[in-house]
Amino acid sequence: MEPSLFYISSPPRPQPQPQPQPKHSSDWSxxxxxxxxxxxxxxxxxxxxxxxxxxxxxxxxxxxxxxxxxxxxxxxxxxxxxGFVPLPNYQNISPNPPTNNSTRPNPKKRGIPWTKEEHQNFLAGLDKYGKGDWKSISRHCVQTKNPTQVASHAQKYFQKLEKCNSAQKYFHKLENCTSAQSSTPRSIWK
Missing domain, CATH: 1.10.10.60 (Homeodomain-like)
Structure with a gap:
C-alpha cells in the first residue's frame, strides 16, 4: 500500500497571476x-x-x-x-526671480556647439523647409538636434545675419561719404 499524502495545513494554493491593466481607459496619465x-x-x-x-x-x-x-x-x-486659447495671467509672478543659487537644484547646462556639418545641414533644411519649420529640419536634416535646439540655432543665426547686414550697410554709407578714404582695406573693420 502506497503512503498517502496528508497535509498538516491547508493544501498549497496556486500563485495568483498578475492581472493585466485594462486596455481601454479614457484618462491619460x-x-x-x-x-x-x-x-x-x-x-x-x-x-x-x-x-x-x-x-x-x-x-x-x-x-x-x-x-x-x-x-x-x-x-x-x-x-x-x-489665438482662441487665452494666455495665462503672469502678473502674480515676480519679475525678478530669486538670485540665490540654492533655489535652483541643477545649474543650467551649456549646449554642445554645432559642428560645421550640422550647420550646413541646417542651411540645407532652411532652404528646403523654410524659416519656422524647425521640426522638419530637425527630423530630416539635423537629426542630432531636437526642434528646440534648431530653433535656438536659427534665432542666433538670423541675429548674426542681421548684425552683419546692418554693419555692411553702415560701411557702405561710410565709403560713399568718404570717397577719398575708399582705399582703406575692409579687413581692419572685421
Missing part, C-alpha cells in the same frame, strides 16, 4: 501622455501604421484611444495657433 508625445516626435506622422506603432509603446491604450488623443492634440494646437 502624465507618463502615458509624455510617452505619446515622444512617439509623435520620433515616428513619421505620415506613416500609415502610426497609431499601431504608438500602441506598441503604450500597451494600456487601444489604437482607438490613441487616435482620439491625437485628434484632441491636433484640435488643441489649432486652437492655440488661432
Amino acid at each position: 502624465f507618463e502615458e501622455n509624455k510617452l505619446f508625445e515622444n512617439c509623435l516626435a520620433e515616428f513619421n506622422l505620415d506613416s500609415p501604421d502610426l497609431f499601431e506603432k504608438i500602441g506598441l509603446r503604450i500597451p494600456t491604450k487601444t489604437v482607438e484611444d490613441i487616435k482620439k488623443q491625437y485628434e484632441k492634440l491636433v484640435e488643441d494646437v489649432k486652437m492655440i495657433e488661432s
Whole structure:
C-alpha cells in the first residue's frame, strides 16, 4: 500500500497571476501622455501604421484611444495657433526671480556647439523647409538636434545675419561719404 499524502495545513494554493491593466481607459496619465508625445516626435506622422506603432509603446491604450488623443492634440494646437486659447495671467509672478543659487537644484547646462556639418545641414533644411519649420529640419536634416535646439540655432543665426547686414550697410554709407578714404582695406573693420 502506497503512503498517502496528508497535509498538516491547508493544501498549497496556486500563485495568483498578475492581472493585466485594462486596455481601454479614457484618462491619460502624465507618463502615458509624455510617452505619446515622444512617439509623435520620433515616428513619421505620415506613416500609415502610426497609431499601431504608438500602441506598441503604450500597451494600456487601444489604437482607438490613441487616435482620439491625437485628434484632441491636433484640435488643441489649432486652437492655440488661432489665438482662441487665452494666455495665462503672469502678473502674480515676480519679475525678478530669486538670485540665490540654492533655489535652483541643477545649474543650467551649456549646449554642445554645432559642428560645421550640422550647420550646413541646417542651411540645407532652411532652404528646403523654410524659416519656422524647425521640426522638419530637425527630423530630416539635423537629426542630432531636437526642434528646440534648431530653433535656438536659427534665432542666433538670423541675429548674426542681421548684425552683419546692418554693419555692411553702415560701411557702405561710410565709403560713399568718404570717397577719398575708399582705399582703406575692409579687413581692419572685421
